Amino acid sequence: MKDKILRELYEKKGQYISGEELSEKYQVSRTAIWKHMNALKKEGYVIETTHKKGYKLIESSGKLIPEALKRDLNTVEIGNKIIYFDTIDSTNNYSKRIAKDAAHGTVIISEEQSGGRGRLGRNWISPKGEGIWMSIVLKPDIPPTEGMKMTQIAAAAVCNAIRGVTGLEAFIKWPNDLVVNGKKVCGILTEMAGELTRIDYLIVGIGINANNESFLEEFQHIATSLAKEKGEKVDRKTLILHLLKEFEGLYEDYINQGTLEKTLAIIRNYSAVLGKSILVIRGEQQLKATVLGIDEEGLLEVKYEDGKRELLMSGEVSI
Ligand code: BT5
Known part of the structure; x- marks a missing residue:
């Protein structure tokens, strides 16, 4: 219900919607609508309320709006379903919990991860609202030995998306990092489940430091954010839309051609390590x-x- 109300608010594009209209449409009391609005406000959505006109979503609330993402996403399969959390342990962990029944291309995004993971049990710092903490569930018909290619496809997609959206010169530090001015802005964690000869599902976890303002002292020399490097905030929604579109293009190219041709061109062109x-x-x-x-x-x-x-x-x- 709360998501439906959020969609209604979003679709009004900054206009008011009355409590009465919502309560009639969804056959719930106006008090129930009011409670859902309060819950949304608690999650951080900025909603203006006036007695006469009703409720209005202030677009600049800075939160991702899954319905807005879905509406503007121009892909065939990747992101057909988007599951959105305010907070979760890890989008990769959640993906694993649902992967068996999830459709290929399902995307999980959270504003915050309380237990974000890197490789080999390392932590991934994922503060609320500052980054893009996201996983993509994939169910390709490829041998498990090919699974790690997803990391390369994701790295190439992120690299192109960052360059296209921010103009920053992002480079790929093989195999799973993206760096800007020598510091890490993105890490990728690909995980797989299946048998020796067959993949059940793959989970591509992508963490991008979009608007982080500061980092713990121990990370300051190795980590940065796109906003820090650019000197202005990055619109996370635009970046996600570009990223998923790029990812789908490169993924489909690989599945259809059986080669990494397009991905290789990007990861070679923008490699941080080639020749070094x-x-x-x-x-x-x-x-x-x-x-x-x-x-x-x-x-x-x-x-x-x-x-x-x-x-x-x-x-x-x-x-
Ligand atoms: C990675 O591991 O770089 C993979 C990170 C994947 C994160 C995404 S977020 C969505 C999805 N859900 C998850 O739970 N994970 C994925 P690795 O190469 O092992 O690098 C981890 C190391 O990077 C840590 O040991 C720190 O030194 C450093 N680090 C931690 N948080 C960072 C951050 N926000 N930015 C830059 N560096 C960070």
Whole structure:
């Protein structure tokens, strides 16, 4: 009911809607409508109320409005269903809970994550309303060995979306980070469930620091936000719409062609590591290497100091 009311408010495009109209339409009392309005206000929506005219949603409330996202999203499958939370432990965790019954392309977004996760059990800081904390549930008919390609597709999609929407020069730090001016603005966590030969579902978790104003001291030298780098706030809705559209295009290209062609062009063009000297981190070990290329499968080709070459499938690199 609350979501329906939010949609009604949104569709009025800044005009008033009366409590009476809503109560008649949904066959609930005006007190019930008033209670839902209060609940929405508590969640942070700015709603103007006057006795005579009713309720009006102030667009600049800064919150994402799922109905507005759905309406303006120009994709075929990705984001057909959007599930939105004010707060959740982790959008990836939630996705796992519903994935079995969820449609391919379902998108889960939360204003805040209380237990946002990075790789290998690390934390992902996800403060309320500041970033894009989002997961996409995918059900492709591909072998599990191909699953990690989703990270590359997502990285390419985020990179193009950030560049297109903000004009910032975002680069991809293989395999799952995006950096602006050398600091991390986005991390991607792809998780998979299935059997050895078959994928049940994939979850692509994307965390983008859109409008974070500050970071804990320990992260200040490694993390930044798009707003900090640009000097002005970024419209999260526009960024999400671009991102999902880009993602769908690259994903479909991969599924239809069976190759990563379009994705590779982006991740090579905007690579933060190609041709650079890096450290390949393996547990306690750090090995100096030069990045020779990104191969057709999205793997990183490196050459160590002793001349040995290796193709990295995943892992940690430091510039
Ligand atoms: C990642 O892991 O970069 C993957 C992050 C994925 C987050 C999304 S948000 C939506 C979805 N739901 C989830 O629960 N997760 C996904 P990794 O490469 O392991 O990097 C984690 C490291 O990045 C941490 O150990 C910190 O050092 C740093 N970090 C934590 N929060 C950060 C932030 N907001 N911005 C930049 N760096 C951060």
